[in-house]
Every structure is written in C-alpha cells, then in structure tokens.
Amino acid sequence: MKFTLSWLKDHLDTEASLDDILYALTDLGLEVEEVVNPAAKLAPFTIAKVLEATQHPDADRLRVCRVLTDEGEKQIVCGAPNARAGITVVLCKPGDYVPGIDTTLGVGKIRGVESHGMMASERELELSDEHNGIIELASGEVGDKFIDWLAVNRPGTVDPMIHVKVTPNRPDALGVRGIARDLAARGLGTLKPLTVPQIDGQFDCPVVVQIDPALKAKGCPHFAGRLIRGVTNGPSPDWLQQRLKAIGLRPISALVDITNYFTFGLNRPLHVFDAAKVQGTLCIHPVAGGEELLALDGKTYTLRAGMMAISDGVGVESLAGIMGGEVSGCTPETTDVFLESAWWDPITIAATGRALRINSDARYRFERGVDPEFTLPGLDLATQMVLDLCGGTPSHLAQDGAPIDTARSYRLNPARVISLVGMDIPEAEQRATLEALGFTLNGDMATPPSWRPDVLGDADLIEEVARVASLTKLVGKPLPRVNTGVPRPILTPLQQRERTARRTIAALGYNECVTYSFIDEAAAKLFGGGDDAVRVDNPISSEMSHLRPDLLPGLLRAAARNQARGFMDLALAEIGPAFSGGEPGEQHLQAAGLLIGQTVPRDPFGSRRPVDVFDAKADAEAVLAALGAPARVQITRKVAGWWHPGRSGVIGLGPNIMASFGEVHPKVLAEMGIKGTAVAFTVLVANIPYPKTKTPTRPALSISDLQAVDRDFAFVVDKGVEGLTAVNAALGVDKVLIESVRIFDQFTGDKAEAQMGAGKKSIALTVRLQPTDKTLTEAEIEAVSAKVIEKVTKATGGTLRS
Known part of the structure; x- marks a missing residue:
C-alpha cells in the first residue's frame, strides 16, 4: 500500500513529523517497507540567474553562460536551446548528485571551455519527462533552495511517498483513510470527518442492472450504479496526477484517475463504463465458459464456467471485481458514463483471479474484503468528484440487491489484556481505543465496524487494544513456578523411535555425525535429488545449494575428510531428515550408517577382516528390530542407483520400503573421493509399521518350554538361484510351527559342478520347528519336512541332494 504524506493529511489532522509517523506505522503492525522523499534528492540544488549567454567558440549548439549564483558569478557551458540571458534557472554545482542522469558533477571542460556545474532540466531532476530545455522559473531569488520554491509553487513534487506492508487480515489498511484511523487511535492526530454528499438525480437511469439470483447469496449480493451525462473526460488536475504518479500509477484520464484515487484513498474500487457502448441491461451472472474478454490491460482472457462477469445485451463487458473490458472502456470522447460500485465475494474473486492469473488493484482489495456498507457512500463520493472535475448531470441510482449484514458483537473483558498479553491497560483507555478504531x-x-472483517472474537478486541497501546511496552517476567508432579510424556511416537535408533546405532559401535541439511548440487544428483524444488534461494556457499535427498552424501563427505587425515577404518552414522521437496511434509526421518575399511572386533585378540554387505545388512536388521519391525520381511534387489547392483538389497513389506543396505556404487565413491569399498544402510524410520495396540508396557514374554527340533536339508539348484528364495519358501510352509530358517552351508565352484553337474550348486538349510502346546511326533515332523522339500523344490526348481 503506497500513499503520500499530503494524502494522509487529507484524512488526518496532525502536526507529527514524518519520522514519528513512520515509527508509529511499524509499531501498529503496518510495517514501513520504503520511504521516497523527493526533497532529499533535490535538497542540494539552488536557484540562479543567467546574466549572459554567448556562442561557444568551437560548437554551434553550445553556449557559454555567465551565471549569478549564491557563490558569485560562475561560468557554465550549456547545450539547451532556451539558455539565454535573463532567465531564472535551477543550478547543480560541482559535487552535487543529479538523479536523472545518475552522475555526481565535477568541474570539467567542454570543447576546451571550463564549466562549473550545470543548469538542470525537469527530467534531469526526475520531475517529469520534459527534456527540451532547462527549467525556467517564473519567480525565485538567487541562492534560494529549489525545494523551498517547489513547496510553494508545486507542492506535490516534494511530497514524501510511504510504502507500508499490509498483512492479509487488515483490508481496511488498503486505503489511506484506514491508515489515518490507526494513527489517530495511537494519538498522532485527529481523524477528519468524511462527509458523504447527497446526490440528487435529475433523471431515471437508463441502464438497468440485474444480479443473477444464484449470485445474490454468494458472489455479488449488492450492485449499484449511476449514469452521468455530459461529462468532459480530459486530463485530471495536477494535484490528482501528482498523487497517482507518486505511488507508481500512470495518469490516464480524469474518469479513470478518479476510480484509482478512490481505490487507494478509501479502499473503494470502482469502475466506469462508457454508457454509449453499453447495450441493454447490465447483468451480473456466472458465465457458461468459453467467453472471451479483451481486458483493459490489453490481454484477451478466455473465461471458465462459473466465473462472474458483467454483460450487456451483446456480450461480456467486464470481469466482475477484477478488471474492466476494453470494449466499454472510457476514452477522451466519452460523454456519458455509467459509474459502478459493487461488493464482491472475496473467495470467488480470489479463485477467478488466480485461475486467469490477473493481478489488479481491485482484485487485491476485493479478495481481502472491502467494506460492504460503503458501497453506496463510495458511489456518491465518486459521483461528486466526477461532477466537480468533469461536469455532467447525474441520474437516479440504479441498484440490485442490498449490503450484507456484518453485525456481530463480542464481550469486552478488560482483565483479559493482562492474561492474554501481559499488559495492564486501564479500562477507560481500552474503550477509548476501540471507539477510535470505529x-x-x-x-x-x-x-466491530463493517470495514473490519478480521475481528472475529473477544481475543481480537484485546489484540486491537494492545496493538494501539504498543507492544513495545511489554515487560519480560519470569514464569511462576508450578508444582505439577510427574509430567506427562511429551515425545511423539516418531521422536521416541528417533531416540531408540540413535541409541541402537551407538551400541553397534558407530560414531554419530551431525552434518548440514544442505549439500552441493552434484552430490544431490548422485542420490536422486538436485532439482529446483529443493534448491536454496540464497545459499551460504555453492557447496550448500540444495536440500539433501539422503543422509549418505553427508556421511561420505565426512568419511572422505577422515581418510584424508589418515583414518581409514570408519563407522559413521547419522539420524536426521532428508528432503524430497521444499514444501512442508516433503521430508522424512532417516537413520543411516556407513562402514569403511576393516572391522574392529570387540575382542582385542580377534581377527580383523574387510567390511562387507552382510555387516550393513546385520546392522540394518538390528535397528529395524529395535524399532519394532516385524521379524519376517522381504528382501529384494530393486535398489536405487547409488547402490552397487548385486551387492545390495531392500528390506520391506510388499511395496513399503523400510530400509536399504549394501555396497555403495564405485562411481559414487569415486565422485565423493572415497578410497576403497564402503558399505552402508539407510532405515526409513516412519515406514516401520506401528503396533496395532498401544500399551505403555512391553508385551508379555512368550517362551515355549517344549524342545525345539532342527532339521537340515540340502538342495541342488542352479547357480543363479538366490538363497533367500529357498529361505522364504521354507518359512511359508507353516508360519506358526517354523520358528526360523537359515542357510548354514553353500557348496559352489568346480568341485561342486563336477559332482552335481555344470551350472549347479548346493544350498543347505536348517529349519527349526518350535512346538507350543505338545511335543511333536515323528510323523508330524516328517509331514512338515515333506512340505518343506515340496515348497523349496517348486520355488527354486532344484532337487533334494542325496
């Protein structure tokens, strides 16, 4: 929201300084984003008078001027066609910064003639685009400040522009009057009364307006307008143009400028139709879809079904509450104008604007909430300004619908200011503050007043009181000590799992690392990330440009740094988040471990060996078991690209992946600067199924006092058959009776093929049967054994080895 200081003083009677106003705005919650004070950049320039102007000896278009300044006579070379003796000019001295040409002046020579400064044009001082000659002042004394002359003769040019950041819950602050009301409540002045004129129509409005019944409940409950005949749509007056230019708007014509003035001044967006181009009744209705509108921004939009539009007997004339159409737009030739004021549903306006990607000042305000009770007063005020600036004769009012009822009341409890905010504000001050706010x-x-849709409860009343009183007056106080006894547990199930995983991995002999969540793009792409969704807008360095897709890149970087310092046997681990995107919820908790070099046995006399994939598998299974994962899971080879194919696996339950383990791909190790082989595991903590029944205690220990029975089986299978296939087939024979199946021997190589045939190997299994209610008979054991042989031979295509 942008406005000028003089515009603010049209609504606020105040003697406060600009600095006091800026401080109060930010303290009230209207954060000041920018202040542009033209007086600051024009302050160095003074008024001077040209005494003599002679032709430059070496240039036809240059004149050597003798100029009277506050420092005496100076010689200035000037190329302006109107440089002549006797005129009063604006002087820029050596050392002055000229904003229009972005240059700090110095004493220089132009075609061999020394020049001490310059005489400025309006464009060089950023007063306008005029650059046909230097400024000629009709008055002014030599040595006077140019800004003082402007303050008297062109006050709008030295008016400070203030840009405040308005939060979505404060639509009333999208008008200058709403901001003035806040400042008046703070005590920086008095809010001037707003007098709404009585417009006496001279004839019946020939334009009939009609709201589709489906939109009266939600969409457009109130629409009003008035025809004004005989207007003259010329340029708007200088004061109005200066205000619009100061906030970045381009003056177009008096009619259009008036609507912009009310949009920013009173938060009352309006629209003007050229009445000569409107045929028949103006209908506010939902479109069928497919209609096209050439809007005032010069773009053609295809409307979708259900969008609100204003149409006449020919077609769509305006996109309701967002932007008017070029067909019925006002031009300098417009003589009859229909001035429209309506209230539009915020959600409908927001959905339409978002779908068509139209950003307009009207949409910005309507989708946040415009005062529904100001529809007719705003129309009358704008009508009066049209009559004052453009002339004409107004008609009677044409309207359909009525303002929505926003009446609601909440109890004011003065004591809640202390309990909610911690401020002790007298009741009389609280009541005065609310009354000042309307x-x-x-x-x-x-x-609450009709222009405050954000006030929806008694707590909002307290917020208004505290905001105006200034939250800077809050005094920090220690919390009272309360003896609550034994506190309730506050850790979520996922946080409890994180703690369990951290302790389990530490018990397995890993050293915990804490690495950054940001990594470089190259490392992120090695692990399936690195796209724009996880790119950091303002990274600390190029090595921290993306959110990590996995914990392994950070562990591998840490391992590389350790290897560079001579530490070759490493067991590193980390528990933390990894990211699939940059939005909330697009992250997951991982527990990862990395092993490099040789194993370090607990027994100091034990032997050392290189780590392998089964070390990572065992540690992953240990973490899963500690986190409550089922004992029976599936292990597949469908791994991600950063794992070594054939030397890695995935642990899961159907499509639900709980962990990955194996050797890291050699190409990845080379990219990360790792020497030798590295094995690792990654556990997706949240993917482990939670128990169906939640109890605060551990489940009862279930142990059978009957003797377990082990039976060994050896099968001749093809070399390509995986041992896990045989294990899973045996486990599936009897899920209650069979406690475990493990491979205890594998016979491969030339000797095996010589005995069993080319391309063959032998896999030996131990199947443990654990009875629970009675001792197994030999017949029962043989029956289970027969089923094991049948299932395994069918699954592997092998035979029982004799």
Missing part, C-alpha cells in the same frame, strides 16, 4: 460499545459488548 467500534461501537454498548455496555461490555463491542460491535
């Missing part, structure tokens, strides 16, 4: 008080009930 609230109506009846006993202890407060009714």
Whole structure:
C-alpha cells in the first residue's frame, strides 16, 4: 500500500513529523517497507540567474553562460536551446548528485571551455519527462533552495511517498483513510470527518442492472450504479496526477484517475463504463465458459464456467471485481458514463483471479474484503468528484440487491489484556481505543465496524487494544513456578523411535555425525535429488545449494575428510531428515550408517577382516528390530542407483520400503573421493509399521518350554538361484510351527559342478520347528519336512541332494 504524506493529511489532522509517523506505522503492525522523499534528492540544488549567454567558440549548439549564483558569478557551458540571458534557472554545482542522469558533477571542460556545474532540466531532476530545455522559473531569488520554491509553487513534487506492508487480515489498511484511523487511535492526530454528499438525480437511469439470483447469496449480493451525462473526460488536475504518479500509477484520464484515487484513498474500487457502448441491461451472472474478454490491460482472457462477469445485451463487458473490458472502456470522447460500485465475494474473486492469473488493484482489495456498507457512500463520493472535475448531470441510482449484514458483537473483558498479553491497560483507555478504531460499545459488548472483517472474537478486541497501546511496552517476567508432579510424556511416537535408533546405532559401535541439511548440487544428483524444488534461494556457499535427498552424501563427505587425515577404518552414522521437496511434509526421518575399511572386533585378540554387505545388512536388521519391525520381511534387489547392483538389497513389506543396505556404487565413491569399498544402510524410520495396540508396557514374554527340533536339508539348484528364495519358501510352509530358517552351508565352484553337474550348486538349510502346546511326533515332523522339500523344490526348481 503506497500513499503520500499530503494524502494522509487529507484524512488526518496532525502536526507529527514524518519520522514519528513512520515509527508509529511499524509499531501498529503496518510495517514501513520504503520511504521516497523527493526533497532529499533535490535538497542540494539552488536557484540562479543567467546574466549572459554567448556562442561557444568551437560548437554551434553550445553556449557559454555567465551565471549569478549564491557563490558569485560562475561560468557554465550549456547545450539547451532556451539558455539565454535573463532567465531564472535551477543550478547543480560541482559535487552535487543529479538523479536523472545518475552522475555526481565535477568541474570539467567542454570543447576546451571550463564549466562549473550545470543548469538542470525537469527530467534531469526526475520531475517529469520534459527534456527540451532547462527549467525556467517564473519567480525565485538567487541562492534560494529549489525545494523551498517547489513547496510553494508545486507542492506535490516534494511530497514524501510511504510504502507500508499490509498483512492479509487488515483490508481496511488498503486505503489511506484506514491508515489515518490507526494513527489517530495511537494519538498522532485527529481523524477528519468524511462527509458523504447527497446526490440528487435529475433523471431515471437508463441502464438497468440485474444480479443473477444464484449470485445474490454468494458472489455479488449488492450492485449499484449511476449514469452521468455530459461529462468532459480530459486530463485530471495536477494535484490528482501528482498523487497517482507518486505511488507508481500512470495518469490516464480524469474518469479513470478518479476510480484509482478512490481505490487507494478509501479502499473503494470502482469502475466506469462508457454508457454509449453499453447495450441493454447490465447483468451480473456466472458465465457458461468459453467467453472471451479483451481486458483493459490489453490481454484477451478466455473465461471458465462459473466465473462472474458483467454483460450487456451483446456480450461480456467486464470481469466482475477484477478488471474492466476494453470494449466499454472510457476514452477522451466519452460523454456519458455509467459509474459502478459493487461488493464482491472475496473467495470467488480470489479463485477467478488466480485461475486467469490477473493481478489488479481491485482484485487485491476485493479478495481481502472491502467494506460492504460503503458501497453506496463510495458511489456518491465518486459521483461528486466526477461532477466537480468533469461536469455532467447525474441520474437516479440504479441498484440490485442490498449490503450484507456484518453485525456481530463480542464481550469486552478488560482483565483479559493482562492474561492474554501481559499488559495492564486501564479500562477507560481500552474503550477509548476501540471507539477510535470505529467500534461501537454498548455496555461490555463491542460491535466491530463493517470495514473490519478480521475481528472475529473477544481475543481480537484485546489484540486491537494492545496493538494501539504498543507492544513495545511489554515487560519480560519470569514464569511462576508450578508444582505439577510427574509430567506427562511429551515425545511423539516418531521422536521416541528417533531416540531408540540413535541409541541402537551407538551400541553397534558407530560414531554419530551431525552434518548440514544442505549439500552441493552434484552430490544431490548422485542420490536422486538436485532439482529446483529443493534448491536454496540464497545459499551460504555453492557447496550448500540444495536440500539433501539422503543422509549418505553427508556421511561420505565426512568419511572422505577422515581418510584424508589418515583414518581409514570408519563407522559413521547419522539420524536426521532428508528432503524430497521444499514444501512442508516433503521430508522424512532417516537413520543411516556407513562402514569403511576393516572391522574392529570387540575382542582385542580377534581377527580383523574387510567390511562387507552382510555387516550393513546385520546392522540394518538390528535397528529395524529395535524399532519394532516385524521379524519376517522381504528382501529384494530393486535398489536405487547409488547402490552397487548385486551387492545390495531392500528390506520391506510388499511395496513399503523400510530400509536399504549394501555396497555403495564405485562411481559414487569415486565422485565423493572415497578410497576403497564402503558399505552402508539407510532405515526409513516412519515406514516401520506401528503396533496395532498401544500399551505403555512391553508385551508379555512368550517362551515355549517344549524342545525345539532342527532339521537340515540340502538342495541342488542352479547357480543363479538366490538363497533367500529357498529361505522364504521354507518359512511359508507353516508360519506358526517354523520358528526360523537359515542357510548354514553353500557348496559352489568346480568341485561342486563336477559332482552335481555344470551350472549347479548346493544350498543347505536348517529349519527349526518350535512346538507350543505338545511335543511333536515323528510323523508330524516328517509331514512338515515333506512340505518343506515340496515348497523349496517348486520355488527354486532344484532337487533334494542325496
């Protein structure tokens, strides 16, 4: 929201300084984003007078001027066609910064003639685009400040522009009057009364307006307008143009400028139709879809079904509450104008604007909430300004619908200021603050004004009181000590799992690392990330440009740094988040471990060996078991690209992946600067199924007192058959009776093929049967054994080895 200081003073009677106003705005919650004070950049320039102008000896278009300044006579070379003796000019001295040409002046020579400064044009001082000659002042004394002359003769040019950041819950602050009301409530002045004129129509409005019944409930409950005949749509007056230019708007014509003035001044967006181009009744209706509108921004939009539009007997004339159409737009030739004021549903406007990607000042305000009770007063005020600036004769009002009822009341409890905010504000001050903000008080009930849709409860009343009183007055106080006894557990199930995983991995002999969540793009792409969704907008360095897709890149970087310092046997681990995107919820908790070099046995006299894939598998299974994963899982080879194919696996339950383990791909190790082989595992903590019944205690220990029975089987299978296939087939024979199946021997190589045939190997299994209610008979054991042989031979295509 942008406005000028003089515009603010049209609504606020104040003697406060600009600095005081800026401080109060930010303190009230209207954060000041920018202040542009033209007086600051024009302050160095003074008024001077040209005494003599002679032709430059070496240039036809240059004149050597003798100029009277506050420092005496100076010689200035000037190329302006109007440089002549006797004119009063604006002087820029050596050392002055000229904003229009972005240059700090110095004493220089132009075609061999020394020049001490310059005489400025309006464009060089950023007063306008005029650059046909230097500024000629009609008055002014030599040595006077140019800004003082402007303050008297062109006050709008030295008016400070203030840009405040308005939060979505404060639509009332999208008008200058709403901002003035806040400052008046703070005590920086008095809010000037707003007098709404009585417009006496001279004839019946020939334009009929009609709202589709489906939109009266939600969409457009109130639409009003008035025809004004005989207007003259010329340029708007200088004061109006200066205000619009100061906030970045381009003056177009008086009619259009008036609507922009009310949009920013009173938060009342309006629209003007050229009445000569409107045929028949103006209908506010949902479109069928497919209609096209050439809007005032010069773009053609294809409307979708259900969008609100204003149409006449020919077609769509305007996109309701967002932007008008070029067909019915006002031009300098417009003589009859239909001035429209309506209230539009915020959600409908927001959905339409978002779908068509139209950003307009009207949409920005309507989708946040415009005062529904100001529809007719705003129309009357704008009508009066049109009559004052453009002339014409107004018609009677044409309208359909009525303002929505926003009346609601909440109880004001002065004591809640202390309990909610911690400030002790007298009741009389609280009531005065609310009344200054437009609230109506009846006993202890407060009714918010129609322009405050954000006030929806008694807590909002307290917020308004504290905001105006200034939250900077809060004094920090220690919390009172409360003896609550044994506190309730506060850790979530996922946090409990994180703690369990950290302790389990530490018990396995790993050293915990804490690495950054940001990694470089190259490392992120090695692990399936590195796209724009996880790119950091303002990274600390190029090595921290993306959110990590996995924990392994950070562990591998840490391992590379350790290897560079001579530490070759490493067991590193980390528990933390990894990211699949940059939005909330697009992250997951991982527990990862990395092994490099040789194993370090607990027994100091034990032997050392290189780590392998089964070390990573065992550690992953240990972490899963500690986190409550089922004992029976599936292990597949469908691994990600950063794992070594054939030397890695995935542990899961169907499509639910709980962990990955194996050797890291050699190409990845080379990219990360790792020497030798590295094995690792990654556990997706949240993917482990939670128990169906939640109890605060551990489940009862279930142990059978009957003797377990082990039976060994050896099968001749093809060399390509995986041992896990035989294990899973045997486990599936009897899920209750069979406690475990493990491979205890594998016979491969030339000797095996010589005995069993080319391309063959032998796999030996131990199947443990654990009875629970009675001792197994030999017949029962033989029956289970027969089923094991049948299932395994069928699954592997092998035979029982004799």
